Each structure stands twice: as structure tokens, then as C-alpha cells.
Amino acid sequence: MFNSIKLNSRLAAAAFGALAIGTVAFADSAAAAPLPMFPFILTPPTQTVQPPVQSMPQVQEEDRAVEMPARFRRQTVSYATREAPGTIIIDTPNTYLYYVLGNGQALRYGIGVGRDGFTWSGIQSVSRKAEWPDWTPPPEMIARQPYLPRHMAGGPGNPLGARAMYLGGTIYRIHGTNAPDTIGKRVSSGCIRMTNEDVTDLYSRVNIGTKVIVLPMTERSADLGSAVR
Template sequence: MLNPYRLNPSRAAVALGALAIGVLAFSGAAGAAPLQLFPFFMTPPVQAAPQPQLQALPQVDEDGVAVELPARLKRQVVNYATREAPGTIIIDTPNTYLYLVMGHGQAMRYGIGVGRDGFTWSGVQSITKKAEWPDWTPPPEMIARQPYLPRQMAGGPGNPLGARAMYLGGTIYRIHGTNAPGTIGTRVSSGCIRLTNEDVADLYSRVNVGTKVMVLPMDRRADLGSLVR
């Protein structure tokens, strides 16, 4: 008597072939589109917040009036005699200039804002940290003087540190940008050195962590430098 559960050999081969094709099709689909198989295990990628473009930041004062820096405060290559090695930053506090030594008797000169009366300082430090669009956390000394200041502010165009910051040693001081370009060439800060956002981004791209920074006192005037024609 025939076993009703026994397949004809030819039919069995067809059935096994169909099963194999199905397995291959499934595995191929899984390899091609694994996200469709287990969508409930996947999380959408986190998109980084876009950074503001420097070109989009208007150079305006607090009243919205366009600011045009005087010619002497604009970024420029000047003749500058110094024994310091190329790559050194020299802060000429009394003349509100920052020099980046280039060697061969030349330097890139930037107009800066410096500390107001009673808040200037001098000495030698090095850049220990660099940050783009840095957050601002006012130090306790500043909070004590100005208790209305925020305890922390996220980086961005409205942040007092501007587009870039370079931190100096273990001090509270930084070389940073500003959202108040009209203060360049003045003595207004609590000791930090400020540049326009465009200039601080340029300087940031030229220096590294470890760069030597010399801050001259108010009673020592560096060579003003002559513009390279």
C-alpha cells in the first residue's frame, strides 16, 4: 500500500528547490534592506546643529548701525622686527594690536579690544584649548562684580565670546571673537583680548594649541609696525 505522506521523488525535488529559492530570496532581501526587517530597533540619526556662517554675521553695533573699522585696525601684514619665533602671538596692549609673528621681519597685525582700566595684565602664556562658537561661563570673579550676568550661555552669534576662542594657560583669560565689533580698538573688557569674528576665525586657523602668547604691559610699547606695500 502506498504511503500517502511520501512525496514522489520528482515532486520532492521541486518542493526542496522552491524552499531553497525562498530562503535565498529572504536572505538577499535582508542583506539589501535590513532596516525594513527590524524597524522598531532603529533610531533616527542625531543631526548636528548647523554652525552660523561668518559671512552671514553683520558687523553692526548694539544699535544695529554698520561698523567700519579704521584702517589701522584692519587685518594686514606689516613689517615687524622681533626676536620671537614665527607663530608667536604678541599682544601690544597700549596700542590695541595683536601681532602673529610670521618671520623674515613680518607679522600679521590685528586690531583688538583689551582690558579696561584696572583689568589689564601682562605675562607669557600659551594656548591650551581652542573652541568654535564656544559656550560662555562667566568666572566667579565676574559674577561677583556683575551678578546679573547669566551663569552659562550657549555658543552662537549672540554669545560675548563670538565665533572662536583660544584659552590662555590656566587663567580666566581668552583671545576670542565679539558680537560688538565697535569695541575693537577700545579698552572695555575684563582682561580678555577680543577681535572681530572674521579676524578671530583667521587667527584661529593659523595657530595651534601650545602657541606662545606674550602680553605686553600698558607701559611697554611694541614697535607699531609699518604696513607692507
């Protein structure tokens, strides 16, 4: 009996010692192991970089690159007419546009007009105005030139240039051009083209409803307008 108790005590002590050693080993292991990383990595918020705003270039730059003949430069001239001030008269055969000032004077601009077979005449009015207009070639033009784009956003490369004034319900416009060397020539499909600088000046003077008289190719103006000195 006494021997049995001693044996049981020894077993208990051995078990206790093993448990203590295991506890110390666990504690040492836990202390040596690195702490788990925080599951989320905080980073500073991403800054959105806005693209630089691109403004349209000054309209005068490309016009200065082409030396205009003196007669096509914008100028105030003597011009006898019964039309009211503010009227636009397009002298097709002489490639001039007159903006009537009154008192026998007008502003004269050089223009490009329709090529052979594409000139027209009549009386219209300005029905709409647009700055850096989009260009959507009409079906008639696409039928003749199927390679043309179906739509082109406004901008320096757009053939309508810096400004456009639409004439009535027609397909014709008075507009700018990215080809100022065509002023004084017969090259368009019926539209009246001006340098970007000149069309911007005219645009600032014209209102919706402005009367526009387009003279026929066969009719030369009796008074071509002499420059005011």
C-alpha cells in the first residue's frame, strides 16, 4: 500500500513536470513567433491628376501665316446701297463680303466662294450661329465625295474654322477656314468662307435674323467699294 502511494506520487510529479516544461516551451515559442501583420495596409489616398485644359488657339495665328493681297484684307470702304445697316451683301463674282455700316460705308472682307457649278444667289437670313462648330457634311456632299468623314468635332482642324453663321434652312453657311490661302478663290461647295480672324470679327457684329443677300455669279456689283482714306 505504501509502495503504491509512493509510485503514484512519483507519476504525478513526473506528469506535473512534463506539463510545466510544455507550458514554458509554449510560452517561449509564443514569445519568439512574430506577431501577425494587421490585415489592412493603409496608404494615403490616390490623388487624381486632372489633364491640362486645352484652349483653342488664337484665331489670328494661322491667318498671319498667309500674306493676304491688300484688296482681301478687312477694311472700311465707300459703298452705296439702299440696304439697312447690318445687312450682309455677298459679291460672288468679286469674292467680297460687305457688311453695311450706313452713311455710304461698309466693311469689306475677302471671301472664298463656290466653285464652278456650285454658286447660288438669293436672299436668306442668319438662322443660327456657332463657335468652333462641328461639321456634318450633308448627304449631297457625301454622295459626291464618299471619302469625307460623317462627322467632325469643332476645332482648328475642322474645315468650318472658328465660327459659322447658318443661312436659313439651306445647307450653306458663312464660316471660317483652316485654309486661308483659298480666300479670293472659287473652291467651295457653295458655302462662303472667310479667314478665321475675319469671320470672328463678322460674327461679333451679326445677330440672328440678319439679312444676307447673295449676288449671282453673272452680276457684278456696280460699285465695288473704294477704300476710305
